[in-house]
Amino acid sequence: MSEMKPGRSFVSAQQVAELAGVSRSAVSRTFTDGASVSETTRKKVLEAAEQLGYHVNHLARSLIHEDSGIVCLIGADINTPYHSRLLDAITRRLQAINRVAMVINTSGDSDSVEAALRQTLNYRANATVVLSGTPPASLINTCINSGQHVILINRDDHLDGPESITVDNGVAAREAFHMLHRAGCRRIAVVSSQAGTPSLVARERGFEEAAREAGLGVTITRAGPTGYGAGFEAGRLLLSGSERPDAAFCVTDLLACGFMDAARVEFGMNVPEELCVVGFDDIEQAGWASYQLTTFRQPIAQIAEHITTLLDSDNPDVVNGPGAVSGGRVCFHAAPVWRRTVRPK
Amino acid sequence: MSEMKPGRSFVSAQQVAELAGVSRSAVSRTFTDGASVSETTRKKVLEAAEQLGYHVNHLARSLIHEDSGIVCLIGADINTPYHSRLLDAITRRLQAINRVAMVINTSGDSDSVEAALRQTLNYRANATVVLSGTPPASLINTCINSGQHVILINRDDHLDGPESITVDNGVAAREAFHMLHRAGCRRIAVVSSQAGTPSLVARERGFEEAAREAGLGVTITRAGPTGYGAGFEAGRLLLSGSERPDAAFCVTDLLACGFMDAARVEFGMNVPEELCVVGFDDIEQAGWASYQLTTFRQPIAQIAEHITTLLDSDNPDVVNGPGAVSGGRVCFHAAPVWRRTVRPK
DNA sequence: CAGTGCGTTGCACATTTGTGCAACGCTTGC
DNA sequence: GCAAGCGTTGCACAAATGTGCAACGCACTG
Numbered sequence: 178m179s180e181m182k183p184g185r186s187f188v189s190a191q192q193v194a195e196l197a198g199v200s201r202s203a204v205s206r207t208f209t210d211g212a213s214v215s216e217t218t219r220k221k222v223l224e225a226a227e228q229l230g231y232h233v234n235h236l237a238r239s240l241i242h243e244d245s246g247i248v249c250l251i252g253a254d255i256n257t258p259y260h261s262r263l264l265d266a267i268t269r270r271l272q273a274i275n276r277v278a279m280v281i282n283t284s285g286d287s288d289s290v291e292a293a294l295r296q297t298l299n300y301r302a303n304a305t306v307v308l309s310g311t312p313p314a315s316l317i318n319t320c321i322n323s324g325q326h327v328i329l330i331n332r333d334d335h336l337d338g339p340e341s342i343t344v345d346n347g348v349a350a351r352e353a354f355h356m357l358h359r360a361g362c363r364r365i366a367v368v369s370s371q372a373g374t375p376s377l378v379a380r381e382r383g384f385e386e387a388a389r390e391a392g393l394g395v396t397i398t399r400a401g402p403t404g405y406g407a408g409f410e411a412g413r414l415l416l417s418g419s420e421r422p423d424a425a426f427c428v429t430d431l432l433a434c435g436f437m438d439a440a441r442v443e444f445g446m447n448v449p450e451e452l453c454v455v456g457f458d459d460i461e462q463a464g465w466a467s468y469q470l471t472t473f474r475q476p477i478a479q480i481a482e483h484i485t486t487l488l489d490s491d492n493p494d495v496v497n498g499p500g501a502v503s504g505g506r507v508c509f510h511a512a513p514v515w516r517r518t519v520r521p522k
Numbered sequence: 523m524s525e526m527k528p529g530r531s532f533v534s535a536q537q538v539a540e541l542a543g544v545s546r547s548a549v550s551r552t553f554t555d556g557a558s559v560s561e562t563t564r565k566k567v568l569e570a571a572e573q574l575g576y577h578v579n580h581l582a583r584s585l586i587h588e589d590s591g592i593v594c595l596i597g598a599d600i601n602t603p604y605h606s607r608l609l610d611a612i613t614r615r616l617q618a619i620n621r622v623a624m625v626i627n628t629s630g631d632s633d634s635v636e637a638a639l640r641q642t643l644n645y646r647a648n649a650t651v652v653l654s655g656t657p658p659a660s661l662i663n664t665c666i667n668s669g670q671h672v673i674l675i676n677r678d679d680h681l682d683g684p685e686s687i688t689v690d691n692g693v694a695a696r697e698a699f700h701m702l703h704r705a706g707c708r709r710i711a712v713v714s715s716q717a718g719t720p721s722l723v724a725r726e727r728g729f730e731e732a733a734r735e736a737g738l739g740v741t742i743t744r745a746g747p748t749g750y751g752a753g754f755e756a757g758r759l760l761l762s763g764s765e766r767p768d769a770a771f772c773v774t775d776l777l778a779c780g781f782m783d784a785a786r787v788e789f790g791m792n793v794p795e796e797l798c799v800v801g802f803d804d805i806e807q808a809g810w811a812s813y814q815l816t817t818f819r820q821p822i823a824q825i826a827e828h829i830t831t832l833l834d835s836d837n838p839d840v841v842n843g844p845g846a847v848s849g850g851r852v853c854f855h856a857a858p859v860w861r862r863t864v865r866p867k
Numbered sequence: 868c869a870g871t872g873c874g875t876t877g878c879a880c881a882t883t884t885g886t887g888c889a890a891c892g893c894t895t896g897c
Numbered sequence: 898g899c900a901a902g903c904g905t906t907g908c909a910c911a912a913a914t915g916t917g918c919a920a921c922g923c924a925c926t927g
Contacts (some may be wrong), residue, residue: 183899186588187669200877205915213877213918230668235644236581236590240882243531245581246641247624255613255804261606268600268627277641278625279592282613284523296591296622299580299912323530323575397767405810438811461601465750466783467812534883545907550885557886559906582883585912 188231199223205331208233214433221413233385239301248276248488249297251316252308253283256433257404258460259475263308263330266481274485276303283312291316298323304488307332313327331376340487342480345459346376348514349473349511350383353426353455357515358391359518362453367395368411368436369428370403371426379455380428396422403428408435417446423452430456430463433470436519454518469517476509483507528841533576542570553578564820584646594622594642594660597653597694598628602749602776603805604820608675611826619830621648628657636661641666642685646807652677655719670818673829676721685832687825692722694818694856695728698771698800701816701858703736705865707769707798713756713781714773715748722748723772725802741767748773753780770798775801775808778815782863799863802856814862821854828852 190204198203199218206212206474207222214222225231239245248271254260268278279296294316297305304326307317320327327339330347357365365388369381381397388395398415401407408427412435415422427433433456440446440454448454456463456472463470487505535549542549544563551557552567557568570576584590593616599605613623626642637660642650649671652662662684665672672684676691702710709732714726726742733740741759746752753772757780762769772778778801785799786793793799801808801817808815832850 191913199523201914202877202916205913206876210914213875218875232643232668234585234639234646234913235641236584236646236880237916238587239581239915240579240884240917242882246739247645254605256603256610258601260604261609262601262604264606264609264625265627265629268625269630272630272637272641273785275637275641276629277645280609280613280623280625281609282617284610285617292617292620295577296580296617296620298577299583300592300622301579301581304725316745323577340917405806409811417559434810434812442811461750462807465779466754467779489894546884547886548905550883555887558905563905579883582912583885585883585886587912614911636903746904854897 186456188229192416193225193231197221245301246276247279247300249279249280249301249302249305249313253311259458261367263477266477267284270481270485333375343508345508347377347383350380351387354387356385356519357424357453359522360453364422365395365424366396366422367426368432369399370407371399377428384426405431405435408432409439412439425443425454427456430458430460430472449518449520459514471516471519472514474514479509524660528689535801538570538576542566564776591621592624592645592647594624594647594650596626598656598659604803608822615830617736626757635713678720688853689856690853691724692728695725696732699729699732701864702769702798702867705798709767710740710769711760711767712742713777714744714854715752716744717748719737750776750780756782757781769801772801773804775805775817793862794865804859816861816864818856818861819859824854
């Protein structure tokens with residue numbers, strides 16, 4: 178079959194045309210939807226293409242169309258359960274609408290981030306999706322200034338260019354307080370991190386407000402980066418004091434897992450009898466038998482679907498119509514998931 | 523500052539040239555390393571570029587160079603702890619050498635996978651890295667036949683085109699057996715999955731062989747997909763029998779976590795007193811206080827580094843020299859990580 | 868049988884960039 | 898002062914593709 182030179186470079190439409198005995202235009206039209214080609218030439222072309230292993234060069238195609246088909250995903254901590262699930266969902270949906278994802282990892286040192294971002298602008302990405310709160314706003318501004326279509330997830334920089342997809346962190350956090358309050362908890366700790374991400378801050382604030390309205394004060398602990406280790410450390414600090422809290426709202430499930438483990442392993446406490454815990458995100462581990470964590474579910478599927486909607490309804494003709502999408506804000510609900518770390522009322 | 527039309531399409535080198543009062547060649551040379559431009563025009567060009575928000579179009583640049591700078595990563599289950607860590611490490615290293623990652627998620631239905639793969643071939647990726655054992659061999663063959671530089675991780679399809687990066691699964695699995703055997707375990711179960719991935723099969727085989735040589739038989743359970751749920755289910759099945767195993771080798775840490783949880787929650791067993799467990803991968807959760815799982819560490823950093831080495835040493839002039847990289851096979855060692863799920867000798 | 872119409876095909880030009888080659892100007896050495 | 902040399906610049910062509918426009922051929926109709 179494969180009589181082509183194996184390591185040699187890619188096949189061009191010209192070569193296919195010569196083998197099929199038609200013009201290069203015919204080859205181009207064969208691979209363009211809606212173009213006018215007769216069935217016989219189409220067949221000849223497809224046969225020759227198959228034989229040579231021809232694939233349309235999207236780079237050249239994108240020179241002409243505005244649409245490169247590339248969507249750039251910018252995020253940090255993509256090895257984290259929540260972010261990797263988000264990445265999984267988004268890449269899948271993108272593929273379903275014939276887009277392909279370029280991933281920029283902003284966890285490294287920031288100059289390499291800058292370089293990578295520049296790379297991406299260079300590839301004329303169709304849109305840029307910012308997955309996490311960590312990438313600095315300056316990067317986002319660079320994208321916007323370069324005419325990029327930017328979609329922000331769970332940030333609330335109030336920029337006018339980008340679309341924004343949010344989760345009602347504040348509302349959910351208020352609900353978290355009432356769950357714990359109704360369970361009889363009165364000395365409630367808030368476990369957060371030093372990341373200072375908009376969504377985390379919104380959760381802290383929402384909880385604090387609800388507590389204040391109920392006449393309770395809360396102490397906020399920020400032990401380190403947003404992860405298991407920080408939660409564990411926070412647990413060790415908070416529970417070794419003379420006045421132990423009887424509940425904790427952890428702004429992230431990872432923090433909650435660490436906190437619970439500290440409580441049980443280091444102090445032998447029982448959850449939820451002596452200590453109630455509420456998390457956020459509903460990562461897979463929250464459902465594991467060792468944790469059975471009561472938490473709030475991130476509407477990942479809805480977020481991913483909304484992104485594809487934004488990209489598909491990217492009609493340039495509808496500029497400022499009533500259903501204009503540019504600069505829109507969408508907020509999804511994070512529903513509580515009841516498991517076993519909060520005592521039933 | 524930004525007097526450009528905000529939503530309008532990208533800036534071309536021509537426009538920069540006109541604003542700077544130079545020829546387009548001068549613009550091109552300004553953004554090409556090693557080209558000859560005087561300092562004064564260089565400055566004029568950079569100023570004009572900054573003002574217009576110009577970024578070099580990599581798509582057009584890649585038309586001329588062979589090097590597109592894109593590396594395609596194909597994998598399934600990227601929301602899994604092991605795979606997401608691998609993805610994290612690889613994307614970071616790629617950015618460090620000025621490449622950018624395109625991610626193809628093969629978890630979806632297979633026709634969308636095929637479409638996505640075609641997409642990627644179309645982008646003239648510099649290389650294709652296959653992350654997991656799941657993508658079918660036909661996809662890989664498509665890549666190879668199209669002249670792609672393919673790098674396989676933890677597969678052992680014995681194809682001649684691609685480079686192969688492996689972990690010594692068999693050796694590690696034999697070591698796992700001896701760890702358990704030395705701890706006094708004699709009724710040992712192997713917990714695996716129905717995925718049938720090469721690396722998982724190699725682990726099963728290695729363990730089985732070592733057991734046979736020691737005069738022991740083992741039972742292999744394959745409860746479902748490779749994950750926590752399947753491990754839990756396997757635990758429920760195996761431990762409810764009349765003759766309980768006293769140890770389990772789980773071919774994946776996720777399986778091990780599920781298995782341990784079933785043992786403790788459903789049957790109230792103590793680990794490692796009544797049941798020893800060994801996992802594989804050393805995912806983050808293996809180090810959590812609730813598990814403290816003894817396992818084998820996947821050399822993720824080494825794998826990622828080796829990939830970049832392969833891409834950097836991609837000297838086309840050295841075709842068949844002594845250090846030829848094409849079709850090479852590299853095997854890294856998976857070192858044991860001792861924690862608390864195996865009794866000390 | 869001639870004319871009209873429609874589907875198909877090829878030519879030529881467009882997209883954006885890198886680069887060889889020739890020309891040009893400035894500096895330096897004799 | 899003039900020639901040589903070197904650094905810089907612009908022209909023109911290359912890369913692979915999509916597409917408008919004109920031409921061509923075939924079938925159908927009057």
